[in-house]
Amino acid sequence: MGHQITIHPVTRIEGHARIDLHLDEAGQVSDAQVAISALRGFEQFVIGRPAEEIPRIVTRICGICPWMHHLAAVKAVDGCFGVQPSVSGHLLRELCQILAHIHDKILHFFFLAAPDFVLDPQADLSVRNIMGLVRQEPELAGRVVRMRQLAQQMLARFAGKAIHPVAAVVSGFSCAMQEDVRQSLLADARELLDFACYAMDFAKKQAFERLTGEFDGLGSITTGFMGTVDGQGRLRLYEGQLRLMEPGGAYEDFQACDYQQYLAEHVEPWSSAKMVYAKSWGEGFSLNPEQPKGIYRVNTLARLNVCDAMATPRAQQELEEFRSRFGRPVQTTLLYHWARLVELVYACERSIELLEEQDIINPQVRNVAEPGAGRGIGHVEAPRGTLIHEYATDEQGCITHANLIVGTTHNIAPMNLSVQQAAASLISNGQVDEGILNKVEMAVRAYDP
């Protein structure tokens, strides 16, 4: 008889993911599943509530990425009420989002992922964590510890409490930035960029070689990709059009408000989470590892693959080096980590650009907005991928319809394929040890720690 191995909780993903590996009688992997516990109640829960409350409520429930949900929701409500944010409101919102990205990338790369490939993945769990990194690389760890809260402190300086963001309001932002605050933020943003460049140099010397060396091919699959670009095809995190790329590299661009023409949702019987697939390719959806259908990936590597260029100079240099080594599109799953640091460099450069805009201190932080009937779709690129909020409102401005597609949702299908691939390539004759199971988990951690 065959048997099942469950990795639960996934070491650093505890709480919201579980991996089930099914072995047949010969001890070969017959199936593998990544189950993500998802919450499906939010869309029903918000019906009837005043739309302007939604950006504040959502951060109390989706508290892992509160800024991403706060901003996607407020953009969608702008659409429902038919208003545009003021110039400074728009810049301040983007600055919030970029700083939240910086914080998340430092957490993800150094605390959750780096222990895998800076340390030995065969090492005992008690060593293979951030403390192991501290003992092995004290200078780096010291800088990470100092940087870890800087982005959050910067946010608090102009956007109020960071616990549950409330700063973005319909048609803009709640309070203006003062010139002295702008100057202090600029100094800190330059320090963050300096750290990002140091981190990139460190990773190239100490970590990335192993991604393309001993771990090469782990979790690799062939899929399409999706991300956000501006009118010149440059990677954007806060605003732009969506670009959906086929596995071969051909792509089409569309506005987020038309997402239902390109993407469709699917629920597998064994998973509570919905999956999303590329409807516009006309091939349907299949998780068959031999011939997957409709599957694309989002998040750092996907965004790097779909863009033609980076919008800031240092990040552009990094993209050029990445592309000259690995081509386009890159399918190697573990290169999500490298792409993450390229985005960290972009985010730091972009925060400086935004703070150098004189308009960011314009006191007119919002326009006039009146509740009313309408439909709005707001999207941002969140750390875990494209986040879409869609709402419709009645004459009183209360919610009549809601639909959310969160970053992880796009990646659940590819994560399943990556885990199947990793497990099948590592396990034979039922031989499993902790080092192998950790490598299977690494295939998931590349996407979503």
Added chain:
Amino acid sequence: MCLAIPMQVVELRGGSDELLDPQVAMVESDGVRKEIRLEMVDRVPEVGDYVIIHAGFAIRSLSEEEAEINLKLMRQMAEALEKEGRLPGAPE
């Protein structure tokens, strides 16, 4: 979507050295107890505070009052689903 359930801090341990012996928190929710790292938290919590946890790290500390608002919203959401005969997270 990932649900950010606040967990209450019942004990703080360690803290003799920022790098080599960082402070950690024991947290509890519904009888489940676990140790949580504090390197990424916005404010070091006190015993009785709540924290939002991501991948074994506390990322935000909440006062009991703040946490109650979140938990109440989540309970309302669960009740709304139960009325429709579905539990949160249950397949449709």
